[in-house]
Amino acid sequence: MNKLTLSNPYFIFLGILLFGCKSEPPKVNLEDLYADHSNLSGKKEYLNSPYVTAGDRVYMVGHQDGTFPDLGWHVEGEMGGIWNHPIKLMDGFTNSIQIEGSSYCLDRADQFINYPFGNKHIFSSTIPELEVKRFQFVPEGIEGMVIEFSFSNNGDEKKSFDFNFTGHTDLMPVWLGDRAGMIDDVDNLTFDESRKAWRGKDASNDWYVLFGSNQDGIQEEGIDISCLYEPQGNGVSANLKYTITVKPGKVNTIRFFIAGSYKDQDSAEKTYDLLSKHADTYLKEKIEHYEKIASKSRVTIPDKELELAFEWVKYNTEWLVRDVPEIGRGLGAGMPDYPWWFGVDNEYTLKGAIATGRKDLVYSTIELIHKLSETNGNGKIIHEVSSNGVIFNPGNINETPQFASLIYWVYQWTGDKVFLEKYYPFIKKGLKWLMEENDQDGNLFPDGYGMMEIHGLESEMIDVAVYTQKAFADAAKMAKIMGETEQAESYQHTADLLKEKINKEFWVEEYNSYADFIGTTSEALHLIDAAIVRADTLQKPWAVEELKATKQRLSTYPRNKKQGFVLFHNWVVNTPMEMGIAEEKKAIKALNKGSKFVNPFGVFVTGIDRDEASESADGKFEGSKVFSYTGAVMTLPTGVQAIAENNYGRPDEALGYLQRMTKSFGFALPGSIYEVSPDYGMMAQAWNLYSYAVPLVTQFFGINPDAQNKVIHIKPQMPSSWNSAKIENVIMADNSISMDFKKEGNEILIEVIQENGDWEIHLDPSFYPAKSIKLNDTAFDSVEKGTYSSTGKSISFKITL
Numbered sequence: 178m179n180k181l182t183l184s185n186p187y188f189i190f191l192g193i194l195l196f197g198c199k200s201e202p203p204k205v206n207l208e209d210l211y212a213d214h215s216n217l218s219g220k221k222e223y224l225n226s227p228y229v230t231a232g233d234r235v236y237m238v239g240h241q242d243g244t245f246p247d248l249g250w251h252v253e254g255e256m257g258g259i260w261n262h263p264i265k266l267m268d269g270f271t272n273s274i275q276i277e278g279s280s281y282c283l284d285r286a287d288q289f290i291n292y293p294f295g296n297k298h299i300f301s302s303t304i305p306e307l308e309v310k311r312f313q314f315v316p317e318g319i320e321g322m323v324i325e326f327s328f329s330n331n332g333d334e335k336k337s338f339d340f341n342f343t344g345h346t347d348l349m350p351v352w353l354g355d356r357a358g359m360i361d362d363v364d365n366l367t368f369d370e371s372r373k374a375w376r377g378k379d380a381s382n383d384w385y386v387l388f389g390s391n392q393d394g395i396q397e398e399g400i401d402i403s404c405l406y407e408p409q410g411n412g413v414s415a416n417l418k419y420t421i422t423v424k425p426g427k428v429n430t431i432r433f434f435i436a437g438s439y440k441d442q443d444s445a446e447k448t449y450d451l452l453s454k455h456a457d458t459y460l461k462e463k464i465e466h467y468e469k470i471a472s473k474s475r476v477t478i479p480d481k482e483l484e485l486a487f488e489w490v491k492y493n494t495e496w497l498v499r500d501v502p503e504i505g506r507g508l509g510a511g512m513p514d515y516p517w518w519f520g521v522d523n524e525y526t527l528k529g530a531i532a533t534g535r536k537d538l539v540y541s542t543i544e545l546i547h548k549l550s551e552t553n554g555n556g557k558i559i560h561e562v563s564s565n566g567v568i569f570n571p572g573n574i575n576e577t578p579q580f581a582s583l584i585y586w587v588y589q590w591t592g593d594k595v596f597l598e599k600y601y602p603f604i605k606k607g608l609k610w611l612m613e614e615n616d617q618d619g620n621l622f623p624d625g626y627g628m629m630e631i632h633g634l635e636s637e638m639i640d641v642a643v644y645t646q647k648a649f650a651d652a653a654k655m656a657k658i659m660g661e662t663e664q665a666e667s668y669q670h671t672a673d674l675l676k677e678k679i680n681k682e683f684w685v686e687e688y689n690s691y692a693d694f695i696g697t698t699s700e701a702l703h704l705i706d707a708a709i710v711r712a713d714t715l716q717k718p719w720a721v722e723e724l725k726a727t728k729q730r731l732s733t734y735p736r737n738k739k740q741g742f743v744l745f746h747n748w749v750v751n752t753p754m755e756m757g758i759a760e761e762k763k764a765i766k767a768l769n770k771g772s773k774f775v776n777p778f779g780v781f782v783t784g785i786d787r788d789e790a791s792e793s794a795d796g797k798f799e800g801s802k803v804f805s806y807t808g809a810v811m812t813l814p815t816g817v818q819a820i821a822e823n824n825y826g827r828p829d830e831a832l833g834y835l836q837r838m839t840k841s842f843g844f845a846l847p848g849s850i851y852e853v854s855p856d857y858g859m860m861a862q863a864w865n866l867y868s869y870a871v872p873l874v875t876q877f878f879g880i881n882p883d884a885q886n887k888v889i890h891i892k893p894q895m896p897s898s899w900n901s902a903k904i905e906n907v908i909m910a911d912n913s914i915s916m917d918f919k920k921e922g923n924e925i926l927i928e929v930i931q932e933n934g935d936w937e938i939h940l941d942p943s944f945y946p947a948k949s950i951k952l953n954d955t956a957f958d959s960v961e962k963g964t965y966s967s968t969g970k971s972i973s974f975k976i977t978l
Contacts, residue, residue, distance in 0.1 A: 206430050207312055207325045210460050211292060215471075217489075217847035219289035226845050227257070227860050228289065229512045230296055231496035232315025235261045235322055235437065237269075238513045241289035241846075243298040243311060245269025245345075247409050249513050252352050254409050256513040259386075259435060260351075261320050262501050262564035263359070266386040266437040267377075268345040268412055272311070272326070273403035274304060276338035282404040283309060291847040293467040293492040294460075306332035307423075316459035317466055318500075321436035321448045323456045328430070330423040337422045341401040342433060346377035347412035348384040352517070353567040363411045368396055372449060374434075375415045378442070385445040386437040391453060394419035432456060470495055473534030474874055477903040483835055486842040486850065487869045491533055493849050493861045494526065498538065504566045505545030508538060511852055511859030520546055520558040520572060521628070524579035525813065526863040529870030531590045532880075534908040539587055540596070546580070547603060555614070556607030574615055574625035575641045577607040578648030585651035592884030592910045594658070601655055605664075608652060611645065612671075621645075621675055622682075622695060629693075629747050629782075636696030639683055640749035646675035647756045658885070676758050683741045683753070689766040691750045691759070692741025698734040701742045705731070708744055712785050715808060720785035746774055746784025748814030754821030764825050771818055772830070778854035779815030779837045782806055797845075798857035810854040812838055816868020823876035823894065826944060831872055832896040838868060874907065878918070879941070884910040890964070892941035893918055893927065912936050925976040934970040942976050951975040 219228075219241050227248060230237040238257040239245045245268055249256020259267040272283040286298035295314030303309065308329040315322040330336050346366070350359035362381035369376050374389025375396070395418040400406070423429045434452040438444035452459070470491050478484050499516055500506040508530070509515060510522040523546060527539045550559045553571050558580045560570035581604045588597045615623040622637035623645055629638065649672035656665035683691045705728045712720035727744065743750070751771050753759035759767060774784035777795050781787050786808045798809070819834035838854070845856035850865050852858035875881050877899075879892035889909070895902055895918060905915040912933040919926045925945060929938050941964045942950060950957040952965045953973055965974065 268408035271404035348379040507542035507545035529866035581648040939964040
C-alpha cells in the first residue's frame with residue numbers, strides 16, 4: 178500500500194493503477210427497493226438550491242442539480258457536503274462521463290426527486306441517448322452512506338464509456354471546534370488496495386474518511402478535469418474511473434460507499450465493510466423506519482395539501498436527529514446551519530413530537546438538553562450548543578420556564594412518574610433562578626431576552642412573562658403529583674398573580690394588543706428610533722407614520738415611567754392566546770389585530786415589516802443580502818397564531834393560518850417547509866412539527882391525554898368545511914387510539930377505537946350546540962355541561978345539533 182500525500186489536490190496526476198479481478202455487481206438495484214414508495218419532485222427553478230440526505234449519524238447537503246457548492250454561513254461556506262458530527266468528512270463529489278470522444282460533467286440534473294428516506298437526481302438531457310440517475314441514502318445509526326448510479330441506454334446500439342467519481346475530502350471540525358481543541362489540518366490520501374477505496378486522514382487528528390465502489394476500476398490522484406470544482410478548505414481530491422457498458426434498452430448500475438470516523442481508522446473501515454455488504458438491508462430498514470413514522474398520528478382530512486404536509490413534516494423532523502454518542506442524541510434545529518441542539522427549539526418541537534408518537538426522540542432529546550444545562554449549575558436551560566458539546570449560549574430567559582411546561586406536557590402523554598421525578602428537582606431550581614436572579618424590581622416579570630433577540634430589547638418581554646406564568650401553573654400540578662402541597666399552592670399563587678398582571682399591565686387598549694415589552698419611556702424612545710430606520714429602509718410608510726406618532730406621544734411621558742409598549746408588533750404578542758391565559762374579550766381583539774400582520778404564507782416575525790403589498794406577495798422571499806430575519810414570515814409565529822385561534826374556539830381562522838403555512842410546503846425543496854416562508858433560511862426546521870401537530874392532533878381532533886389516570890380527554894372542534902376527518906394510531910403510554918369524525922346533516926358521529934379498553938374516554942361536546950347526546954347505546958335528551966365518559970375498545974358518540 179503506497180501512501181500518497183498531496184500538497185496540491187487540484188490537477189495533479191501521480192499515477193494510474195489497474196485493479197485486479199472484478200467483484201460481482203449487486204444482484205438487486207436499490208431502485209427495485211424504493212421505486213414504489215412515496216416521493217415528490219422538485220421544481221426546475223429551484224434546482225440550484227439545497228437538499229439534505231438525512232441520517233442520525235451522517236448526512237449530506239448539496240444542491241438539487243447534483244452539485245456541492247460552498248454554502249452556509251455558520252461555518253462560512255462549509256455547511257454543505259458530508260458531515261459526521263462533530264466533524265465534516267467531505268465537501269462532496271463530482272462525476273463525469275467520457276463517451277465517443279466527448280466529456281460530460283454531471284452537474285446539471287434535469288430533475289430532483291425527494292423520498293422520505295433518500296433522494297435522487299436524474300440527468301436525462303446531459304448525454305445523448307444516455308440517462309443517468311443518482312440515488313443516495315444514509316442508513317440509521319451508521320457513520321456512512323450509499324450512492325447508486327444507474328445508466329439507461331435509450332439508443333439502438335451498445336454504449337461503452339468511462340465513468341468518473343472524484344471525491345473531495347475536507348476533514349475538519351464543527352463550529353466552535355477551536356474551543357474544544359479541535360484544530361483543522363491538511364488532509365492526506367492513501368489508497369486502500371483491499372477495498373479499492375481512497376482513504377483520507379487529517380494530518381493532525383484521527384479523523385478518517387473512505388470512499389470507493391462495489392466494482393473495480395482505475396484510481397487517479399487529483400481531480401477529474403471535466404468538472405471544474407474547487408471547494409474551499411484543507412481537503413484533497415482523488416478520482417476513481419470505471420468502464421461501463423450498457424446494452425440497448427438496458428440499465429447498468431454502480432454503487433459507491435462513503436464511511437468516516439472521528440475516532441480511528443479501524444472504525445471507518447468497519448463501517449465501509451458493513452455498507453458494502455449490507456446496503457440493501459440498510460435501505461429496507463430505513464424505509465421501514467419511515468413507514469412507522471408515517472403510521473403514527475396519521476390523519477385523513479379533506480384538505481389534502483395539509484394532510485400531505487403534515488405527513489412530511491414528521492419526516493422532516495426525523496431528518497434533523499443528531500446523534501453524537503459522546504454527547505447525546507437529540508433533535509437538531511434546522512438544516513444546514515443549525516444541525517446541532519437548542520433548548521427553546523426543542524421546547525416547542527417536542528410537544529408536537531410526543532403527540533406524533535415519538536417518545537423515543539422526546540426522551541433522548543430532553544435528557545441531552547438537561548445534561549448540557551446542568552453545567553449552568555442554577556437550573557437555567559441552555560440555548561445553543563454545538564455538536565462537539567461546546568455551549569455557545571447558556572440560555573435566554575424564556576427557555577427555563579418553557580422547559581418546565583414541556584416536561585409536564587410530556588408527562589400528560591406518558592404518565593411516567595419516574596420521568597417526572599427525574600426532572601422536577603431541576604425545574605424547581607430553574608424557577609428559583611428565574612425569579613430570584615432575573616426579576617430585579619420584584620414585579621414577577623423576569624427581565625431579559627425571550628424569543629425576540631432584538632438588540633437593546635432586554636426589558637420585561639411579553640413571551641417571557643407568559644411562559645413564566647404557564648411554567649408556574651404547570652409546576653403547581655407537578656408539585657401536587659409529587660406530594661408537595663405547600664409548594665403546589667405557592668406555585669399556583671404565583672401563576673394566578675402573573676395571569677392577572679399580564680392581562681392588566683401588558684394590555685394596551687389603544688392598539689388592541691398585548692405589549693411587546695414593559696420598559697421605561699427612555700428605553701422605548703431609543704428603540705423607536707431604530708424601528709423607524711428599519712421601517713423606512715424597508716419602505717413601510719404606515720409603520721414609519723405609526724412609530725413617529727408614538728414617539729411624539731411618548732415625548733411627553735416621564736423618562737423613567739414603566740409601562741407596556743407596542744412598537745414592533747412582534748409575533749410574541751400572541752403568546753397570551755397561545756397559552757390560553759388572555760381574557761376572552763382581549764383575546765378576540767388581539768387575534769383580530771394579529772391577523773393584520775400576515776402575507777399569503779403566514780405571520781410576520783416583526784409586524785412593522787408588513788405593508789399593503791404583503792397580502793398579494795406570492796413569490797420567493799426577498800430578504801437581506803446578509804443572513805437575517807428582517808422582513809421574515811416564519812412558520813413558528815404562524816403556528817402559534819393557529820394554536821391561539823383554536824384556544825378561543827376559532828378553528829376556521831386556525832385552519833386559515835395552517836393553509837397559509839402549507840403554501841410553503843415543497844415551494845423550494847420538495848417535501849419540506851423552509852424556516853422563513855417560503856424559501857429562505859433553513860430548508861428543514863424542527864419546530865414546524867409544533868405548528869402542525871398541536872393544532873391538528875390536540876385541537877381539531879381535540880385529543881389530550883391524562884395518561885397517569887388512564888383518561889383521554891377529547892374535545893373536537895373541526896373547521897366548518899370539514900365534514901369528515903380521521904386520525905389513526907395516536908400513542909400515549911400503553912395505549913393507542915384512532916378517531917373517526919363525520920358530520921351528516923344535523924348529526925355528528927364520532928367513533929373512537931383504543932388499544933387498551935380500560936382507559937376512560939371523556940368527550941367534551943361543548944364546541945357544538947348539541948341538543949342531545951348518544952353515548953354507545955345510552956341517549957341523553959338534555960345536554961349537561963361537562964364530559965361524557967366511557968371505557969371499552971370501541972366507543973361511539975352521536976351529537977344531534
